[in-house]
Amino acid sequence: MKLPAPPTEKSFPSPLHHPRVATVIGRWLAAAVTICFLTGLYSHFLQDTPSWLPVPSRPANLYRVTQGLHVLSGIVAVPLLLAKLWTVYPKLFAKPPWPPSRQALATMLERASILVLVSAMALELFIGFVNTLQWYPWPFPFRQTHYALAWIIVGALLVHLAVKLPLIRANWRRTAETAPDSLPPAITGLTRRGLFRTVAGAATLVGIASVGQSAPAFGPLAVLAPRKPNIGPQGLPVNRTAGAAGVTGIDENWRFLIMGPQQLSYSLDQLRALPQSRSELPIACVEGWSQGARWEGIRIRDLLELCGAPAQSRVRVVSMEKGGFYATSELPEEFAADPLTLLALRLNGGELALDHGFPARIIAPNRPGVLQTKWVHRLEVIT
Amino acid sequence: MKTRIGLAVVGVGVGLWGLWLLLSALEPPALVRLPIWLGGAVLADDFVLVPLTVGVGSLVARWSAGPDRHRTVGAVRTTLLYVGITSLIAVPLLLRQGKGVNPTVLPRDYLRDWLLLEATIIVGGVAGYFFTLRRSRASSGDIGGR
Structure with a gap:
């Protein structure tokens, strides 16, 4: 009996595994990560204020907004990260460069930086969400790890941007779309625009289903949130x-x-x-x-x-x-x-x-x- | 090229700062176990979640080749995806239902709410299907052809 061959980069026929798609979804994910990182830093400095940093006491609701945004952008980043990983998934099966050369070394370093980025971001979103349930099943301290991983993510993201900058620039604006060879587009039907709408819809959906823990008006809809703002003594x-x-x-x-x-x-x-x-x-x-x-x-x-x-x-x-x-x-x-x-x-x-x-x-x-x-x-x- | 080198240098610096924070804040046993969890996160994404999406996606594409299914496939695909992503986020809530550290943590009936949410998504998918069907018929004067 012969085992099926492992997939290669060519095993994924969908034309949506394309740098243009990666660029668009990457932009959305980068926006979510930026909001999440900055609001997280703000929260960190409020809790652990360095003496050189004056923190204002107004606006009175500022922390309510920034921390609500922190958790919301983290939850919204989950579908965005998965969509981004799906888009670039064939790259995971690209042949490792051989024989050794400077180009091969650069490729290996780039792949290592992506490993750091993906592992840190996936774990960060996971522990961040599970922390909102006050559940700590992991063997390391939450706050310190969450904070350090945030810096590692931003560092790896900057390296990733540096590596991909020419590709990002080439795909910043709309590029020509090719139809799949195997099936007519009328049947498989998902265009880039359709994919973007679907991903944006998924992000909106999980956002609406959880924002009610910070915005009490949406409380009844917050079925994916661990808190209901009006439940508790008084x-x-x-x-x-x-x-x-x-x-x-x-x-x-x-x-x-x-x-x-x-x-x-x-x-x-x-x-x-x-x-x-x-x-x-x-x-x-x-x-x-x-x-x-x-x-x-x-x-x-x-x-x-x-x-x-x-x-x-x-x-x-x-x-x-x-x-x-x-x-x-x-x-x-x-x-x-x-x-x-x-x-x-x-x-x-x-x-x-x-x-x-x-x-x-x-x-x-x-x-x-x-x-x-x-x-x-x-x-x-x-x- | 200067921009790229600048980005890369700043990126490596920021990443090393994060690594230093980790090394200085975590005890050795935690430092040893953290990479296992990081690896687990990659395995969960790259060898479970994304392959599942790819697999279901190709099944849906194959199924859609059948007669007259091209009208349904968009609604089916979107509904499956939304059911999948909301269920993924619901997993920790369902696992911890009733185990909150106090009664104000996890106060909902998450099983009921999750089922309601998925039912709503499916109803929305069916409604979306009929909406696009009516629109495409109206615009093409369709008599069942492609």
């Missing part, structure tokens, strides 16, 4: 519950402390007696979901004034959370001084639910949800 989803954080509530001896030029100590009733302000601010999570909410509490800048600290102060926020990377956070000067930034005691008209940070939590504009520290019991003015 109409707001939760990432880390009180149970997971090891917080059980407070007793009557509970005190809220402010360590500044003066040391202040308040009971919960005393906090409630301070002048209360209202903010309409979203919780915008790094996993892409977000939901607007009405918060009531004391402005951080009012608390700074009470303890005699300058209006432009950095503030360390300390939670009752047991351990965990986000048990403390820092409010940069501009965020602490913003009138929207509250030590919130109430949410959507009721007392904060324990899972939302009872008795007190931080809510600030343009911030990732993980930095909106819950179960706060101490503020420290950093001098």
Whole structure:
């Protein structure tokens, strides 16, 4: 018995395996990757702000938009990446260059760069999506790997563009289309334009089926999203519950402390007696979901004034959370001084639910949800 | 040529920066296992997903050669593709249904919603088929020929 011969570059008769198709779908994929990379960098710098980088506290909804776009562009990139791989698939079976020569070496290097690009991008999209389900089946840390792979992808993509630049230029504008030899086009029927429409439709479809986790108006349609923005205590989803954080509530001896030029100590009733302000601010999570909410509490800048600290102060926020990377956070000067930034005691008209940070939590504009520290019991003015 | 060399140099630099980030952030056991996952991602794409698309695509093309099927093939192909891509994305949601770390993660009935989504796509495909059929008949005064 004879095994069938392995496929070669010529085994794929469709005329859609063409550089023009690769160029068009590549442009779309590059747009998605660029949006995903830049919004990802923004999120990274918000969470891990280098001292030289001033981050503004407005517009208040900026992070909600950028992180929603980050996750959306990642999901939309899945059909685009698969379409791109399909288009160039015959290249996978191109004969390895032989005998060795400089040209052969260049070809091998190029193929290695494509291996890096494809493997990193496929894994990045996979772990990115599965992370939004808060499921971590892999043996490496998500955040660090996701961040490093992003740089590797962009690097490999630039190398890929450098290699393919003449081909991209030659196919940037529409080129003549050849009909397939084997079957009349009236029968197989898929023209380039038809393929582009189909791929764009697939990208739109998965986008519509998932964007509702960031845009609550589309919530009911978000059947491919791991979150529904209005599901959760007080109409707001939760990432880390009180149970997971090891917080059980407070007793009557509970005190809220402010360590500044003066040391202040308040009971919960005393906090409630301070002048209360209202903010309409979203919780915008790094996993892409977000939901607007009405918060009531004391402005951080009012608390700074009470303890005699300058209006432009950095503030360390300390939670009752047991351990965990986000048990403390820092409010940069501009965020602490913003009138929207509250030590919130109430949410959507009721007392904060324990899972939302009872008795007190931080809510600030343009911030990732993980930095909106819950179960706060101490503020420290950093001098 | 200068542009290409510039792009390549910047690309290699950026890629090495990413590699350095990996090497400095990951412990050795994780660094050893990461390439296995990277290889797995390539295998999944290049030896499962794309061959599946190529295979189904050529079956559809062969099937479409039958009498009068050229009218249906566009709708069939698009519907299959949309069912495939949405189902691929639904796989992790279906696997983790009911296993969210808290009740606000994965709160939907994803099996029901996935079936509804696929049913909607198929209904859309059928509607698209009749729409193109009517349009082609109207424009060609068609009497069943090609």
